[in-house]
Amino acid sequence: xxxxxxxxxxxxxxxxxxKVKEFLSIPSVHDETSVxxxxxFGQPVADALEYILNYCEEIGFTTHxxxxxxxxxxxxxGEEIIGVLCHVDVVPAGDGxxxxxxxxxxxxxxxxxxxAIDDKGPTMAAVFxxxxxKELGLPLRRRVRIIFGTDEESGxxxxxxxxxxxxxxxxxxxxxxxxxxxxxAEKGILICHxxxxxxxxxxxxxxxxxxxxxxxxxxENMVADKAEAVLTGDGDVFAVxxxxxxxxxxxxxxxxxxxxxxxVRLVLEGISHHGMEPHKGLNAGLELARFLxxxxxxxxxxxLIRLIHxxxxxxxxxxxxxxxxxxxxxxxxxxxVGTFSYVQDGQAKLGVNIxxxxxxxxxxxxxKLKAAAQAFGYTVAPNVIDQKPHxxxxxxxxxxxxxxxxEAHTGEEATLLAIGGGTYGRALDTGVAFGPLxxxxxxxxxxxxxxxxxxxxxxxxxxxxxxxxxxxx
Numbered sequence: 001x002x003x004x005x006x007x008x009x010x011x012x013x014x015x016x017x018x019k020v021k022e023f024l025s026i027p028s029v030h031d032e033t034s035v036x037x038x039x040x041f042g043q044p045v046a047d048a049l050e051y052i053l054n055y056c057e058e059i060g061f062t063t064h065x066x067x068x069x070x071x072x073x074x075x076x077x078g079e080e081i082i083g084v085l086c087h088v089d090v091v092p093a094g095d096g097x098x099x100x101x102x103x104x105x106x107x108x109x110x111x112x113x114x115x116a117i118d119d120k121g122p123t124m125a126a127v128f129x130x131x132x133x134k135e136l137g138l139p140l141r142r143r144v145r146i147i148f149g150t151d152e153e154s155g156x157x158x159x160x161x162x163x164x165x166x167x168x169x170x171x172x173x174x175x176x177x178x179x180x181x182x183x184x185a186e187k188g189i190l191i192c193h194x195x196x197x198x199x200x201x202x203x204x205x206x207x208x209x210x211x212x213x214x215x216x217x218x219x220e221n222m223v224a225d226k227a228e229a230v231l232t233g234d235g236d237v238f239a240v241x242x243x244x245x246x247x248x249x250x251x252x253x254x255x256x257x258x259x260x261x262x263x264v265r266l267v268l269e270g271i272s273h274h275g276m277e278p279h280k281g282l283n284a285g286l287e288l289a290r291f292l293x294x295x296x297x298x299x300x301x302x303x304l305i306r307l308i309h310x311x312x313x314x315x316x317x318x319x320x321x322x323x324x325x326x327x328x329x330x331x332x333x334x335x336x337v338g339t340f341s342y343v344q345d346g347q348a349k350l351g352v353n354i355x356x357x358x359x360x361x362x363x364x365x366x367x368k369l370k371a372a373a374q375a376f377g378y379t380v381a382p383n384v385i386d387q388k389p390h391x392x393x394x395x396x397x398x399x400x401x402x403x404x405x406x407e408a409h410t411g412e413e414a415t416l417l418a419i420g421g422g423t424y425g426r427a428l429d430t431g432v433a434f435g436p437l438x439x440x441x442x443x444x445x446x447x448x449x450x451x452x453x454x455x456x457x458x459x460x461x462x463x464x465x466x467x468x469x470x471x472x473x
Contacts, residue, residue, distance in 0.1 A: 005462040024113040048088040070163035076140040083173030085424035086123035087152035090115035118445035122176035129465035175425040178433035185418035191385040211301025216285030220338035220351040223281030225272035227288040232263035275336035276420035307376040330357035355420040358389040390426035436460040
């Protein structure tokens with residue numbers, strides 16, 4: 001049976017847009033305040049999972065929910081399973097949006113919302129791709145499971161680990177959560193925190209400036225787009241404000257300084273980007289630390305700023321840490337300090353996200369990081385997350401099938417890629433990342449005004465439908 005996949009997508013697309021808008025309207029950011037049984041990552045994430053499962057049941061798929069940690073929708077029969085791994089959680093919206101990030105806005109052929117491209121738009125596209133196969137009555141010898149994770153953005157993936165402790169591993173599959181053509185290699189991901197509790201160092205001084213607080217960033221895997229520091233003491237407020245404005249102008253950065261009763265508040269705006277490519281954003285925390293490094297601060301505050309300045313400012317590839325490693329599979333190691341938290345009389349914490357190549361060793365990386373931390377009285381907290389690099393051989397059935405489908409739809413060579421991002425593709429023993437972004441498309445995941453291109457999502461849905469069918473038939 002010859003199927004005109006793009007024609008089938010056109011028949012479904014108005015309904016797709018209706019459903020994906022509803023899906024995107026759920027602010028499914030991890031919320032510790034509403035964690036409970038059945039909602040291990042908070043009620044908003046549980047609401048998003050419930051929404052997608054209800055719709056999958058409505059269109060005739062069988063579903064199974066593993067306690068709110070993850071779930072699946074299934075179609076077909078057979079012992080072997082083809083997996084499509086998606087996630088319903090999103091990163092925090094951040095600042096600077098043109099529209100409400102949780103009220104989807106369709107403008108000029110683009111649908112704007114947090115999660116539009118990462119990963120709710122592609123998730124719903126995968127559901128509709130399987131819906132097309134079902135409604136056409138195409139015979140399958142393998143079951144297809146669309147697996148919905150709930151904590152992909154945390155980097156810890158507790159949800160999927162819980163899911164696969166109970167459910168079988170698919171034979172092979174893909175994650176629609178990156179870019180086309182096919183991503184067969186993903187860097188390893190280290191997420192750790194450099195911490196210092198209140199100790200013997202003075203956070204007060206008789207004259208000059210004390211760093212009362214320093215805050216920036218929402219997630220380790222996002223470039224911090226806003227930073228704020230409060231200085232207290234009897235320093236020259238006018239001079240600091242003048243220096244800060246001069247710094248902002250020189251660096252061409254937005255921000256402001258305002259006098260407070262006991263000092264001055266400094267606010268700096270950066271540009272968010274995915275933490276896998278920190279050099280493509282503007283890290284507000286690093287930029288504010290660069291400015292503060294020139295000031296005479298209290299001893300404890302100076303330690304924090306020197307740690308940031310001496311090891312992370314202008315060092316996106318680990319040069320200052322001595323871990324600037326590169327290989328011919330994944331390319332360069334990257335370092336993103338995504339969260340900065342400091343209170344004068346409380347804990348100091350830096351959240352660091354390192355993406356390392358297949359050939360790099362984590363023991364060397366961690367050794368250098370611990371040495372840097374110790375040089376300024378900090379330690380690496382024990383709750384380190386380490387997702388090992390992932391690689392699928394280029395001659396595998398999965399890769400060859402996806403190459404064939406992609407080339408048939410686009411007329412372009414399906415080159416095989418390696419990325420710094422971490423997708424659910426690596427959660428499978430044999431899994432890759434496959435779309436939805438096409439070569440040359442703008443990447444807006446983790447940024448303000450995130451969107452997907454409506455026409456390109458149609459193309460992706462058609463590719464997903466045929467790819468799922470070819471893998472499962």
